Amino acid sequence: AQSVSQHNHHVILSEAASLELGCNYSYGGTVNLFWYVQYPGQHLQLLLKYFSGDPLVKGIKGFEAEFIKSKFSFNLRKPSVQWSDTAEYFCAVKPAGGGYNKLIFGAGTRLAVHP
């Protein structure tokens, strides 16, 4: 069965530090990849997505992610975090070309940014 692994469950950073959150998936075929963010008390919002083309994807709020097919990875990065980035981040995968757009989510990484 397909699965998504997020290695870091909790990350604590100071403002201006760089961020990298790991995401690996298990699926042998072509995939579409997503990162969602959930701010405290809010619903999930799409940060960025990858379907095809340039494996370096830029999203909102200065986030980017790199798809490395050989490593089955889609890590999220941000050069300099802000206190307002405190949230939970979810990686999600969808096998391309079908499946009724059902997403498989990772367990999430809770990020706390201290001033």
Added chain:
Amino acid sequence: NAGVTQTPKFRILKIGQSMTLQCTQDMNHNYMYWYRQDPGMGLKLIYYSVGAGITDKGEVPNGYNVSRSTTEDFPLRLELAAPSQTSVYFCASSPVGEATRQNYGYTFGSGTRLTVV
């Protein structure tokens, strides 16, 4: 500015009680989903629907039922509430297929926090 609307936002149920979580979307999305979110577990798919009158089980359907009589509405029914159903429930919708990849992505509701005691 509606998107996906879920009601109620909070609910406390006693063991054995029943309730319906409401979900409505106004984006004319064919696909709709119910997920539950538990700490450290991410989101698990309960049921999904690909259009009015068509529903199917997801990863964790036991104890739940759904219906889809219209494109807009996708209610989730708990018949006999159990403590294991304490969770946060999210409804989501998406447009059909990758032809809409420019705007593809789930739109989530704000969630229902359910406690079963």
